[in-house]
Amino acid sequence: MKKILVTGGLGYIGSHTVVELQKNGFEVIIIDNLSNSSEDVLKGIHSISGITPIFEKLDLKEKTKVSEFFDRNSDIDGIIHFAASKAVGESVEDPLLYYENNLNTLVYVLQECKKHQIKNLIFSSSCTVYGEPDSLPITEEAPVKKATSPYGNTKQISEEIIFDLCSVSDLKAIALRYFNPIGAHETSEIGELPLGVPLNLVPFVTQTAAGVREQLSVFGEDYPTVDGSCVRDYIHVVDLAKAHVISLKRLLEGKNTTSFEVFNLGTGRGSSVLEVIKAFEKVTHQKLNYKIVDRRPGDVISVYADTKKANNVLGWKTEGSMEDALLTAWNWEKKVRNIK
Template structure:
C-alpha cells in the first residue's frame, strides 16, 4: 500500500481528494496548519471512509518541521495543495502569498531531492494563463504575465518544479484547475471558508441561507453575453478523481516526460449570472444580489479544453453545474 502525503489535506479540495485516495486503497498522511480549515474535517473524512488518516498539524513554512516530517514518515508520493488561494486577497497581501506559497513548495522539493522520492502532484491553476487569447484554453496557450500575486505563485511554482525535475530527475504533474465547486454526496465535507468567503459559490449559498445580506457580482461590463465574467466550474469530486488518475500515471510510470501539466475543468464556460440562475433553479431560492465594480486581478473569461487530460489521464468531468450547486446548497443547509 502506497503512503501518499497530502498537504492542505483538510481544505476544500484536499479533503475530497483524501476521500478518493482512501476509496481506491491508498494510505494517506495529511499535513495541514489549520489556517483556513477545521480539525473537525478529519473526523468527517473518517466517517465517510471508515478509516482515519494519519494527521500532522504543521506549518510548511517551518523548514525544520518539514525535514522532521520526512525523516519520520515513509512517503511514496505527494499531492501538494497547501497554499493561500484568494485572488483578491493576494493583491492586498502579496508578500504573505509569496512567503507561504513559494517557501513551502521549496522545502518539500528539497526533501524530495534529498530522499529520492518520486511522484509529486502540484495543485496549479488556470490563472497561469491570465486572459488567454483563445478559448477554450489548451495546454499550449502561452503563459501570460500573471494578473495577481496568487496567479504568479502558481506560475513560479510550476517553474520551480520543472527546473527541479530536470536537475534531480524526479517525476511531477501539475494539474491546472479551473473553478472547483460543490460538496461530497455525504454532505460531510464541502467548501467552508473561515471568515468572509473569497470565492463565488460559498458567497452564493451563504447569501441564500441568510448569513450574508447580499451577493456582490463584480462587474457587468465585461465583453460577454450578459456582461458578467465567465469561468469553468468543476465539481470538486470530479477534480479529486483527476488527482487519482494523475497519481496512478506517475506510480505506473506512464508519464511521457518528467514534468507534465494538464487542464482540469469541464470544458464549458458559465457566467456569474448563469451560476445565479442555476442556483435559483436547484434551490428554489431567490438570490439577493447587486452589481458592483470589477475586482482587481479578475479576468474576463476562462474555460478549459480538456482533450489532453481525457487522452493521457483517461479522465473527464462527469457532474453538471446543477449537480455541483445542488450539492453546495445541501452542504450549506447542513451547516446551519
Template sequence: MSKKILVTGGLGFIGSHTVVELQNEGFEVVIVDNCSNSTEEVLDGIVAITGQSPYFERFDLRDKSKVQEFFAKYDDVGGVIHFAASKAVGESVENPLLYYENNLGVLVYILQELTKKGSASFIFSSSCTVYGQADRMPITEDAPVKPAESPYGNTKQVGEEIIKDVCKVNPQLSAIALRYFNPIGAHPSNEIGELPTGVPQNLVPFITQTGVGMREQLSVFGDDYPTADGTCIRDYIHVVDVAKAHVAALQRLVEGENKENFEVFNLGTGTGSSVLEVIQSFERVSGEKLNYRVAPRRAGDVIQAYADTRKANEVLGWEAKSTLDDAVRSAWNWEKKIRDYEKTSV
C-alpha cells in the same frame, strides 16, 4: 513506489476530497495541515465517508526543521500531493511576502526532501490563473502563460517553474501540475465541503451564504462585459471530479506512464458558465430567489476562462462527470447542513 502519500493542506476544500478518493483507491494517506484555513473536525468527515482514518500531523510547513523531521519520521512516503498554500487574490496584493514565503518557501522545502529519495511522485496544485486573459477559448495547456495579475497568481507560475527546473536535474522525481479552473460543490455524503473563513472570495460560497441568509446580498461585478449576458464566464467544476483527477494523475506517475518527468494538465468541464447562469442554477436547484445587485467591474477580473480538457480526457483517462446543477446543488445542501449544525450547537 510506496502507496503512502503525503497530502499537504489535506483538511482544506480540495485536499479533503482528494484524501477521500485516495483512500477509496487503496492509498495510505498522511495529512499535514496547520489548520489556518480548516479545522480538525474535517477528519471526522473523511472517516465517516471512507471508514478509514488518515495519519495526521499538525504543523506549519514554513518551519523547515519540522519538514525535515516529518520526512525522517515518514521515510516510506512515496509521493506528495501539495495543496498547502495561501489562496486569496486580494490578500496576496496586500501582503505579498506572506504569499511568497508560504507558497514558494514551503514548495522548496518539500522538494528538497523529495530529491533525497530514490524516486518520488509530486502533484502540484496549480491554477488557470497562469493563463490570465487567454487569447483563445477554450484554453489549452499550450496557451501562453501571461504576466500574473497578483502575487497569488505569480506563486502558481513560479511554483511550476521551480518544479520544472528541479525535474530537469532530478530524473528520479516525476511531477504533474494540475491547473484547476473553478472547483465548487461538496461531497454527496454531505460530510465534507467548502468552509471559507470570513467573507468568501469565490462566487458559489457567497451565493449559498446569501441564499441561507448569512449574507444580505450578492454583488455581481459588472454586466457590461462582451459576453452573452454581460457577466464574466468561468469553468465551474465539481470538487469530487477535481479530486478524482488527482488520483488519476498520481496513478499515472506511480505506474510510470508519464512521457516526461514534468507534465501539465487542465482540470475543467470544458464549458463556460456566466455569473448569471450560476445564479440561475442556484435558483433552479434551491427553489429560492437570490438577492443580488449589479456592481461596478472588479479590477483584475478576466472576461472569460474555460478549459480545453482533451489532454486530461485522453492522457489521464479522466473527465468531469457532474453538471453545473449537480455541483451547485451539492454546495447548497452542504451550506444548509453547516448552518443547521451551527443553530443546534449554540
C-alpha cells in the same frame, strides 16, 4: 499499500482528494497547519470512507520541523501538494506573505523529496497562470502570461521550480491547472467552508441563500459575454479530486511521457455569473438577493478550459453537472448552518 502525503489535506480540495485516495486503497498522511481549515474535517473524511487518515499539524514554513517529519516518514511513495495561501486580493495586499508561504514551503518539500528519494509529485496549480487568454478554450499550449497577482505569480514560479528540479533529478511531477472548483461531497460530510468572507462565487451564493450574507454582488454587466457578466469554467470538486488520483497512478505506474507534465482540469464549458445564479435558484428553489455593481479591478472576462488532453491522455472526464455541484453546495451549507 502505497503511502501518500497530502499537504493541505484538510482543505476544500485536499479533503475530497483524501477521500478518493482512500477509496482507491492508498494510505494517506495529511499535513495541515489549519490556517484555513479545521481538524473536524477528519470526522467527515472518516464518515465517508470509514478510515481516519494519519494527521499531523505542521506549518511547512518551519523548515526544521518539515525535515524532522520526513525523517520519520521517509517511506512516502508520493506527494500531492495543496498547501498554499489562495486569496488573490489578499496576495495583492500582502505579497511577501504569499511568496513566503507558497514558495518557501514548496522548496522545503522538494528538498525532502531529493533527500529521501521521493519521486512522485502532483502539484495543485491554477488557470490563473494563463491570465487573460488570447483565445478560448484554453489549451495547455497557451502562453503563460505575466501574472495579474502575487498569488498567480506563485503558481507560475512554483511550476518553474518543479520543472527545474525534474530536469536534474529523478523527480516526476504533474501540475494540474484547475479552473473553478465548486460543490461538496454528496454525503454533505465535507465541503467548502471558507473562514471569514468568501472569496469565491458559490460559497457567497450559498451563504446569501442561508441568510449569512445580506446580498450577493455581481461585478459588472457590460462584459462582452452572453449576459454581460464574467464567464468561468465551474468543475465539481469530486471530479477534480478523482483527477488527482488518476494522475498519481500515472506517475506510480511510469506512464508519464516526460518528467514534468501539465493538464487543464475543467469542464470545457463556460458559465456566466448570472447563469450560475439562475441555475442555483432553479435547482434549490431559493430566491437569491443579488445586485449588479461596478466591475471589479483585475477580473478576467472569460476563461474556460480545453480538456481534450486530460480526457485523452489521463482518461479522465467530468461527471457531475453544474446543477449537481450547486445542489451539493447548498446541502452542505444547510448542514453547516443547521437549516432544515
